[in-house]
Amino acid sequence: MARVKRGVTAHAKHKKVYKAAKGFRGRRKNTIRAAKPAVDKAGQYAFAGRKLKKRTFRALWIQRLNAAVRPFGMTYSRFIDGLSKSGVVVDRKVLSDLAIHEPAAFQAIAEKAKAALAA
Numbered sequence: 001m002a003r004v005k006r007g008v009t010a011h012a013k014h015k016k017v018y019k020a021a022k023g024f025r026g027r028r029k030n031t032i033r034a035a036k037p038a039v040d041k042a043g044q045y046a047f048a049g050r051k052l053k054k055r056t057f058r059a060l061w062i063q064r065l066n067a068a069v070r071p072f073g074m075t076y077s078r079f080i081d082g083l084s085k086s087g088v089v090v091d092r093k094v095l096s097d098l099a100i101h102e103p104a105a106f107q108a109i110a111e112k113a114k115a116a117l118a119a
Contacts, residue, residue, distance in 0.1 A: 061096040068099035072110045074117075082113030 014032050020042070021028060021035040028038040066076035074082070083090070088109060090098075098106040 058092065061092040064096040064099060065092060068096075068106060069110055072107070072114060074110070074114060078117060079110065079113050082115075082117040083109070085119075086112050086116035088112060 017032060017035050017039050018030065020039045021030075023029070024035070024038055027034040029035060062076060065079065069076060069079040072079075090109070095106070095109070098109070
């Protein structure tokens with residue numbers, strides 16, 4: 001039986017790791033023993049970061065909404081309660097965008113929420 005030399009496969013696998021480690025500092029970019037765990041850890045951070053990004057943006061939208069509804073004499077939580085009671089179904093991302101770019105439309109929504117709270 002012929003002997004199987006594995007150099008081609010190993011080089012291909014290493015090349016994949018080195019490509020992912022591009023931009024790393026020190027031996028982490030060019031030594032497989034240092035690069036492999038660094039790439040693995042970077043992947044874990046990237047996975048967690050994708051989840052964290054959603055959380056961070058939601059928090060930003062909530063802060064913007066809280067600031068936007070204060071002039072109408074409401075807090076964020078009362079505003080959201082009024083929206084649900086009035087039957088307005090708009091997510092926080094769109095509400096935040098409206099508050100910044102379309103103040104008149106946001107004011108109409110805020111007044112509707114305030115009226116639903118009073119009723």
